[in-house]
Amino acid sequence: MELKEKLVSSFLAFENKGNLDLDSNVHSLRLKAIHNFEKEGFPTKKNEEWKYTSLKSILKKDLGLFPSTDKSIGFKDIKEYLINDIESYTLIFIDGVFNSFLSDTTHDNCDVCVLSSALTRPKYKMIVDNYFNTIAKENNSLAELNTAFTTEGAFINVPKNTIVQKPIQILNFSTGIEGEVMLQPRNLVVVGENSHVQIIERNQNLSKNTTLTNSVTEIFVHKRAIVDFYKIQDDTKDSSLIDSTFVSQKQQSVASVHTYSFGGKIIRNNLEFYHEGENITSNLNGISILNDKQHVDNHTLVNHKYPNCESHELYKGIYDDKSTGVFNGKVIVQQEAQKTNAFQQNNNILISDGATINSKPQLEIFADDVKCSHGCTIGQLDESALFYMQSRGIPKKEAKALLLFAFGNDVVEKIKIPQLKSNITKLIAKNLGVDLGFDL
């Protein structure tokens, strides 16, 4: 049976089995979502938005939809995937199931807990009704699919005037205990007025089995709030990730999403920003370092609807072997959005002849008093810079790595958590196959 049929036919059983409240709003959202998914199905290359990314090879696999969790997983198994040298809240999910023993949640000043409880507890009903699935787009069949099967994920609710002192780490592990699986985490983040939160998210396959993760995150940023969201994508070569992240911002808020794509069979990031007020800042930063036959596709959208807002987008890519990259950056400046500043930059280095990048800036500007720019470069390593470093005794391999570090440096510099910055630097060094012997 094809994956689509399998998903659709298991929907009823899923809803019944899950003891889900069939009278709730969420139930009707699910129902609508599964119908939409059934109608649309998985995107194919005929869809313009999926022209360069094919899911075919993954969809052929016989993926388990409702794996049971591997209870033997302990801290030692997951330690290396956490940022350990900082105090943080942690939400650990093993095979899609929350592991309270390994996690560190809170309800003190804010709620850092799980979506399953938010969806069922009366206390959170208003938040769920107000926010859940309100910006996840209806014409995104994969987001619909996630909505239909929403069971678990992170729920972060920060009331107004709250600085969340510790970063929050969300980790989704797949253990492969049930063979090849599909996971569909769903995160909801609501940040009140004047509040500030930092979130680090990572999906990690602990086995050699295929994992397909179809993740959806909705982030609501209220007036003057600040949100920093970091996505670490350094998974195994048998893991694929479709990440759809939707950000809705109110006036004077600042939201930044950083995406580090270092490993995976197919990584697709749909990142969308919607403005609901003036003087908003949106930052989109990404760096991809891939080799082998890995594939990353960064699809971004910033929808400027109000005046005096700005967006800054910087994506860098380093592609080796036969890896492929896609950058599709759409910026809409609506007629009312005068005095918009929208900047977009996509720089790429192709290390081997077999590597490919497709870069497509898409600017749709309907206002006349705006500053918008976009730039895209595709190049090779600078031979004269290599020679310079070699002439100082630095071997070619290390010299290459240093140059690539230098190339990606302005993206890494934007990380505001020092321990995370050092962690990302180490991951980059690992992916470039060098030991630099110092922190940059």
Added chain:
Amino acid sequence: MLEVKNLHASINDKEILRGINLSIKPGEVHAIMGPNGSGKSTLSAVIAGKDEYEVTKGSVILNGEDLADLAPEDRAHKGIFLSFQYPVEIPGVTVTNFIKTAINETRKAKGLEDLPAKDMLKLIREKADLLEIDRKFLSRSLNQGFSGGEKKRNEIFQMAMLEPKLAILDETDSGLDIDALKIVANGVNKLKSKDNAVIVITHYQRLLDYIVPDFVHVLHNGKIVKSGGKELAFELEEKGYDWLK
């Protein structure tokens, strides 16, 4: 120390060096002068091992060893240092981290352990003081946003750190005002010893007022057309290059 024998080199099948002979002993300073396009920078790049250039004939021998098959980093490990006319900017890598990497890679090649951080710091401070380099300068990204003078001073700082046997200064004076020139020249003179040698590549005689050469060679059309003592530099300053062609 260095023997260049009948060296021919070309780039994209265009011959640039057409039979260079040069013999340099420890303790000597050689100046190579010549008009634009005479092959000065090519000669320095070929000695340092830039693989864009193809050596079609002849050889470069350092302390008895033919360098033909050695990569630029191997040559650096054996004591060759090339100061660039246009040093490359490397954002995100500080001067300190760059030189640390260079020193430790060189030590690794010689089978030595990394220099302990404390000793490294001491060495860096010592050499920075020698060249009148501000400490703040050391934590800036390598050559990024440096003035012409700062770039050249940074080159000599790296040379001071790496203590090469043979230093080639390619147009080190270009873009320097007289004060910067004096500091750079002063640094080179302090680093000079009876065991190392310096090749100064320059267009003008100006630098040679401060780094006084034992020998001056005039390069023209890929060949050394005249050699002499330091007085040759004055003659060139006066008469230009035309009389040698």
